[in-house]
Amino acid sequence: MSEIFNRLWPDYDPGRFFCELSAKRPDAGPVPRLLAERLERIGLADLRARADAAQNDLIDLGITFTVYSDATAIDRILPFDCIPRVLTAPEWDLLERACKQRVAALNAFLGDIYGKGRVVKDGVIPGDLVYKNSNYRPEMQDFPVPHGTYAHICGIDIIRDEAGDFRVLEDNARTPSGVSYVIENRHLMLRTFPDLMAGIKLRPVDDYGRRLRAAMAEVAPPGGGDDPQVVLLSPGIYNSAYFEHVFLAREMGVPLVVGADLVVEDDRVFMRTTSGLKPVHTIYRRLNDDFLDPQVFRPDSMLGVPGLIGAWRAGNVAIANAVGTGVADDKAVYAYMPRIIKYYLGEEPLIQNVDTHICREAEGLKYTLDNLDRLVTKPVGESGGYGITIGPRASKEELEASRAAILADPGNWISQPMIGLSVGPTLAEEGIGPRHLDLRPFIVTGRESWVLPGGLSRVAMKRGSLIVNSSQGGGSKDTWVLAESFATAGGAA
Amino acid sequence: MSANMRDAGLLARDAEGLFWMARYLERVENMARLIDVTQSFESPGFETDAWWGLIRINADEARFKERGFSADAAHIKRFYLLDIGNPTSVPASLEDARTNARTLRPLISTEMWRQINVFQRFVSRIGAADLEGDALSRLCTRLKDGVQAHTGITEGTLYRDQGWYFYELGRLVERADQTTRMLDIKYTALLPRGGGEEKRMAELTQWHAVLRAAAVYHAFKRRARAIFSAEDVVHFLLRDSSSPRSVLLCVRRIELHLDDLRRYYGLAATGPLEQVEMLRQFLLEKPISHILATGLHEYLDLVQIQLQNLAGAIGRAFFRDWRPEPAAPQAQAQTMA
Numbered sequence: 152m153s154e155i156f157n158r159l160w161p162d163y164d165p166g167r168f169f170c171e172l173s174a175k176r177p178d179a180g181p182v183p184r185l186l187a188e189r190l191e192r193i194g195l196a197d198l199r200a201r202a203d204a205a206q207n208d209l210i211d212l213g214i215t216f217t218v219y220s221d222a223t224a225i226d227r228i229l230p231f232d233c234i235p236r237v238l239t240a241p242e243w244d245l246l247e248r249a250c251k252q253r254v255a256a257l258n259a260f261l262g263d264i265y266g267k268g269r270v271v272k273d274g275v276i277p278g279d280l281v282y283k284n285s286n287y288r289p290e291m292q293d294f295p296v297p298h299g300t301y302a303h304i305c306g307i308d309i310i311r312d313e314a315g316d317f318r319v320l321e322d323n324a325r326t327p328s329g330v331s332y333v334i335e336n337r338h339l340m341l342r343t344f345p346d347l348m349a350g351i352k353l354r355p356v357d358d359y360g361r362r363l364r365a366a367m368a369e370v371a372p373p374g375g376g377d378d379p380q381v382v383l384l385s386p387g388i389y390n391s392a393y394f395e396h397v398f399l400a401r402e403m404g405v406p407l408v409v410g411a412d413l414v415v416e417d418d419r420v421f422m423r424t425t426s427g428l429k430p431v432h433t434i435y436r437r438l439n440d441d442f443l444d445p446q447v448f449r450p451d452s453m454l455g456v457p458g459l460i461g462a463w464r465a466g467n468v469a470i471a472n473a474v475g476t477g478v479a480d481d482k483a484v485y486a487y488m489p490r491i492i493k494y495y496l497g498e499e500p501l502i503q504n505v506d507t508h509i510c511r512e513a514e515g516l517k518y519t520l521d522n523l524d525r526l527v528t529k530p531v532g533e534s535g536g537y538g539i540t541i542g543p544r545a546s547k548e549e550l551e552a553s554r555a556a557i558l559a560d561p562g563n564w565i566s567q568p569m570i571g572l573s574v575g576p577t578l579a580e581e582g583i584g585p586r587h588l589d590l591r592p593f594i595v596t597g598r599e600s601w602v603l604p605g606g607l608s609r610v611a612m613k614r615g616s617l618i619v620n621s622s623q624g625g626g627s628k629d630t631w632v633l634a635e636s637f638a639t640a641g642g643a644a
Numbered sequence: 645m646s647a648n649m650r651d652a653g654l655l656a657r658d659a660e661g662l663f664w665m666a667r668y669l670e671r672v673e674n675m676a677r678l679i680d681v682t683q684s685f686e687s688p689g690f691e692t693d694a695w696w697g698l699i700r701i702n703a704d705e706a707r708f709k710e711r712g713f714s715a716d717a718a719h720i721k722r723f724y725l726l727d728i729g730n731p732t733s734v735p736a737s738l739e740d741a742r743t744n745a746r747t748l749r750p751l752i753s754t755e756m757w758r759q760i761n762v763f764q765r766f767v768s769r770i771g772a773a774d775l776e777g778d779a780l781s782r783l784c785t786r787l788k789d790g791v792q793a794h795t796g797i798t799e800g801t802l803y804r805d806q807g808w809y810f811y812e813l814g815r816l817v818e819r820a821d822q823t824t825r826m827l828d829i830k831y832t833a834l835l836p837r838g839g840g841e842e843k844r845m846a847e848l849t850q851w852h853a854v855l856r857a858a859a860v861y862h863a864f865k866r867r868a869r870a871i872f873s874a875e876d877v878v879h880f881l882l883r884d885s886s887s888p889r890s891v892l893l894c895v896r897r898i899e900l901h902l903d904d905l906r907r908y909y910g911l912a913a914t915g916p917l918e919q920v921e922m923l924r925q926f927l928l929e930k931p932i933s934h935i936l937a938t939g940l941h942e943y944l945d946l947v948q949i950q951l952q953n954l955a956g957a958i959g960r961a962f963f964r965d966w967r968p969e970p971a972a973p974q975a976q977a978q979t980m981a
Contacts, residue, residue: 211758211761212754212757212758212761213746213757213758213761378650388743388746388747394749397749397750404652406653406655406658406750407750411657412655412656422655423655423657424653424654424655424656425653425654425655425656425659425806425810425905425909425962425963426653426909426910426911
């Protein structure tokens with residue numbers, strides 16, 4: 152396989168990283184070669200022209216997210232790369248099972264810590280990581296949820312290391328975003344690059360809205376009958392993910408509401424319509440816990456619904472995701488996920504975490520301090536990259552500062568090796584060049600879990616950059632899950 | 645309705661959004677029409693008088709001063725075509741329309757959203773050069789084209805449930821109001837000097853301009869007698885039952901829509917229905933000759949006030965439930981929560 156790539160793209164060099172297109176994968180069959188040949192036939196100039204047209208399309212359609220800086224709000228598109236990321240059928244099979252396993256463990260964990268707390272009593276995870284976690288919500292204690300589902304919508308960030316092995320980087324069990332891009336990217340590819348896709352059988356991505364609505368109906372209280380009223384609760388048009396809220400409301404065929412549209416009377420939730428109050432049974436909320444109900448959480452929240460938590464406790468409304476799921480996806484708990492999976496499911500994780508050393512444990516602390524210059528150290532309480540020291544890129548002084556910080560409060564630190572994220576060929580300034588990627592599959596859970604085939608492939612558009620976040624210039628690619636397995640065909644076509 | 649379909653209902657907030665999105669877009673089209681006709685009222689040496697009429701019929705005197713403009717033709721054009729800080733300007737109206745469209749994206753078609761989005765971008769890029777000389781008329785044409793493209797796309801793609809009715813109500817209320825302003829501009833325009841045949845011809849030209857602005861010039865010609873009077877034109881714009889911009893036609897359609905909302909969607913429309921009936925009777929009550937004799941401007945003022953009352957009644961009946969504070973009755977702009 153790689154000879155073909157050498158011939159077509161002599162300058163393309165993924166270096167030591169796993170390449171999602173040119174690496175030898177017999178089960179990918181003829182698809183990588185077909186793709187490369189078709190890209191070559193289209194040619195760089197035409198690729199660029201079509202990519203530009205596609206981006207303009209996104210602007211015209213307002214498929215944007217909003218970046219706020221100081222006083223200005225700018226609508227930006229998520230840069231779209233037209234060279235898809237290909238997952239083979241067996242790879243997807245593994246990813247799908249691993250995602251379901253992970254979500255099952257997350258939900259079991261949440262049910263347990265908001266119930267009897269066996270996982271703490273049995274010493275699997277230190278109690279303070281759970282009960283002193285800022286995302287732990289005592290309001291949830293001893294209120295079981297339908298089907299034991301807390302995290303109805305989950306996004307799990309998965310990367311691929313130099314050896315091509317998948318690793319879980321992060322769980323997102325609060326209000327993960329990005330799924331709209333998965334579907335819009337596919338539509339964009341179908342419009343703009345039909346010749347790239349012709350004849351390649353892919354798993355479809357169109358079922359997400361139906362599945363999501365079905366899951367929302369499954370968790371609705373009995374008062375909703377067989378067609379419960381589902382709504383999507385958004386903070387409104389100024390939220391950076393508003394486009395996605397619109398997208399999901401449309402795909403589900405349910406009203407997009409803001410806090411002011413809802414009212415609680417006698418522990419029941421209603422929406423204000425032109426003909427008066429109409430009952431609401433399930434709320435898919437894209438609003439953080441803090442803002443949901445000013446009577447219970449932040450009293451200054453104008454975005455939420457006074458009395459909502461009371462209605463929930465009375466069993467009259469379902470809230471998805473449930474309140475308090477943030478305790479399960481934080482960095483401190485992440486480190487314990489392999490043990491949590493084993494504890495509840497009696498299974499090894501199908502996809503491992505990135506190796507994580509827990510400094511509150513003597514062994515982890517010693518390893519971390521001995522290898523500071525080779526490790527990435529992270530404080531567990533922070534998000535958004537704050538307080539991180541990247542050992543191989545840090546100065547001597549920075550390493551010493553990091554050592555002092557860890558020694559001062561070992562319980563607040565974890566460390567991980569530097570990971571060489573896989574790359575995919577990407578349309579770049581220099582032509583087609585390797586760019587680092589990750590993958591966020593989306594899992595919808597009502598009575599049981601369903602995984603959207605593929606997921607969001609985020610790509611760092613800058614050469615050498617490992618930062619795929621959209622807020623920092625990352626883009627995305629269409630993610631192809633091959634419907635056919637070529638494992639026995641040996642790649643012949 | 646098939647047994648398998650559900651009544652989706654309509655959020656009060658979305659009903660209000662549709663009403664106002666339509667109003668703001670209709671306002672843009674009419675502003676372009678008014679500017680076009682004002683330009684044709686310009687006579688060399690008296691440009692400012694003609695343009696000041698635009699400020700007067702929109703009751704924008706105070707705001708115009710506040711925004712720091714001086715009373716000349718160039719500034720008045722800027723005030724309406726460039727000044728986003730002026731809520732009655734074209735870019736401000738379009739920005740408001742787009743903000744509403746944004747809240748309505750789950751309901752409106754992708755095509756509608758795309759067109760408003762692209763149109764708003766065009767309008768936000770209007771520059772001073774577009775207001776000069778012959779460019780201005782071309783700009784007005786593009787503005788009208790933009791709104792008409794919106795109207796056509798809406799006609800062909802907006803799902804006709806109760807949301808469509810609220811969209812139509814907003815458009816019709818605004819259109820009726822704007823037609824009264826179009827008539828008013830003739831009366832605030834400089835009366836032609838001289839006398840006899842010369843004066844009569846000059847007035848005729850002005851009436852033609854008003855009819856053209858209201859897009860009914862040819863229809864009027866087909867219907868009018870060879871020698872027509874001001875009375876005929878006023879009748880045509882106020883009471884013609886076929887002209888799409890006549891006040892009466894708009895009011896009758898509002899009445900039909902309210903009745904449909906009551907009948908087919910079970911909405912409590914009594915308040916607005918009473919208002920619209922009053923307005924219809926008011927429009928038909930007196931002979932036009934009487935109106936002209938007692939003061940057309942004053943009469944148009946009363947029609948505008950009644951239209952505002954009607955909009956207020958629609959708001960109280962259908963939108964207010966989600967917002968405890970009723971809007972001030974004279975409010976001509978949406979109060980965003």
